Amino acid sequence: MAWSLDPARRNGSISHLAVAAEYRRHQVGTAPCEHAFAELRAHGADVVEIGTGGDPFHAPARALYERLGCVQLPIAVYYKQL
Numbered sequence: 001m002a003w004s005l006d007p008a009r010r011n012g013s014i015s016h017l018a019v020a021a022e023y024r025r026h027q028v029g030t031a032p033c034e035h036a037f038a039e040l041r042a043h044g045a046d047v048v049e050i051g052t053g054g055d056p057f058h059a060p061a062r063a064l065y066e067r068l069g070c071v072q073l074p075i076a077v078y079y080k081q082l
Contacts, residue, residue, distance in 0.1 A: 001032045005043050012040030012048035017061070024060040033068055 002016040014036055019029045033050070040048050050070060052061040062072070 001036060003036045003040060003048075005040055005045055007044055010044055010046040012036075012043075012045035014048060014050040017050070019060075025063070029061070029064045030068065033064070037068075 001014065001018075003012060003014045005012050014033070017029055017032065037048055050065055052058040052065070054062075066072070
């Protein structure tokens with residue numbers, strides 16, 4: 001797990017969270033996320049961003065984030081190969 005804080009924006013970001021396939025959907029990711037949320041809050045964050053893919057492989061991560069009270073934003077990200 002890795003996270004960062006932008007103090008000026010009071011915004012935290014969790015950039016990496018990995019749980020081995022055999023442990024997904026067994027609450028293994030809950031404690032590290034809650035720890036990161038607490039640390040970010042203690043250092044001044046008002047919000048935290050955490051993301052994942054929208055494909056079936058990432059469904060366990062989406063379920064975890066929703067269980068933790070995170071809200072999915074309706075955004076679109078576009079890429080163009082140059």
